[in-house]
Amino acid sequence: MYKRANHMQGEIFEKNTVDNCGCLKSNLAGFFEPVQLRVAIITIGLVLCGSVKAGQYSLSFTNGNTIPDANPTGLTDTRAISGIPAGEIISRVEVGLDISGGYNGDLYAYLRHESGTNIGFSVLLNRVGKSSNNPGDGELYFGYPDTGFVVTLSDSASADIHVYRSGSYMTNEQGQLLGTWQPDARNVNPYVVVTSDLRSAYLDSFAGLDPNGEWTLFIADCSSGEIAMLQTWSLNILTVPEPSPIALVALGTVGTAIWFPSVRRRVTTGLRTIFTNTKS
Numbered sequence: 001m002y003k004r005a006n007h008m009q010g011e012i013f014e015k016n017t018v019d020n021c022g023c024l025k026s027n028l029a030g031f032f033e034p035v036q037l038r039v040a041i042i043t044i045g046l047v048l049c050g051s052v053k054a055g056q057y058s059l060s061f062t063n064g065n066t067i068p069d070a071n072p073t074g075l076t077d078t079r080a081i082s083g084i085p086a087g088e089i090i091s092r093v094e095v096g097l098d099i100s101g102g103y104n105g106d107l108y109a110y111l112r113h114e115s116g117t118n119i120g121f122s123v124l125l126n127r128v129g130k131s132s133n134n135p136g137d138g139e140l141y142f143g144y145p146d147t148g149f150v151v152t153l154s155d156s157a158s159a160d161i162h163v164y165r166s167g168s169y170m171t172n173e174q175g176q177l178l179g180t181w182q183p184d185a186r187n188v189n190p191y192v193v194v195t196s197d198l199r200s201a202y203l204d205s206f207a208g209l210d211p212n213g214e215w216t217l218f219i220a221d222c223s224s225g226e227i228a229m230l231q232t233w234s235l236n237i238l239t240v241p242e243p244s245p246i247a248l249v250a251l252g253t254v255g256t257a258i259w260f261p262s263v264r265r266r267v268t269t270g271l272r273t274i275f276t277n278t279k280s
């Protein structure tokens with residue numbers, strides 16, 4: 001079921017509102033296993049928030065402009081998102097890109113979002129295939145010559161888009177790369193980026209921010225020859241409730257309990273009592 005609301009730019013759809021309470025009960029048995037430590041802390045935080053809801057918001061934007069060839073000024077597309085309920089914070093962001101024409105190895109793209117004094121920033125594309133700063137190295141210097149993208153960028157994808165030709169990949173009849181890929185994440189000058197550069201600017205940069213406000217997609221063509229066009233782009237934003245101050249205090253207690261066995265026994269006993277009494 002989808003709930004639709006109009007916004008300043010673009011359209012927003014709320015869907016798949018999830019009630020995690022049942023999931024919580026089934027997770028209690030393995031609550032303090034070390035490998036589940038992070039999940040357990042997050043789960044407790046959600047429960048202590050009261051009504052545990054997660055939201056998913058899918059937004060699509062049409063652009064249709066060319067990306068100036070060999071011009072670092074690039075193309076900027078800023079969209080304002082509003083109407084996502086207060087108290088929901090970002091847990092995950094995925095980005096869709098539909099770019100036609102040009103050379104894929106020419107393109108640099110990032111996504112940016114401000115929330116108060118906090119800024120999220122992720123490098124989506126950074127000269128895919130470019131792995132040398134020696135012009136004599138041909139494709140290694142210029143990057144991949146494929147023509148366009150119809151891709152989703154997600155931190156949870158299995159492969160780095162910068163080296164998509166290193167494994168299996170598919171293109172459509174127009175030559176556009178298809179599939180879901182990890183963002184490039186190399187926060188490096190696109191004129192000198194190479195494959196071995198550190199990857200640090202992932203989409204998890206947006207986690208914890210308020211999803212409302214301006215989101216900016218920037219794309220630049222960094223090498224002469226051929227012209228690409230940004231057809232559409234999209235955001236898929238997953239949210240969780242922002243922990244309340246009471247929940248944060250409780251999380252501190254649970255965190256202490258995990259590392260100190262004597263406290264852990266008391267907290268575990270208390271939780272069993274709570275959930276036994278509230279289980280319906």
Ligand SMILES: [Ca+2]
Nearest residue numbers: 106223224225
């Ligand atoms: Ca170009």
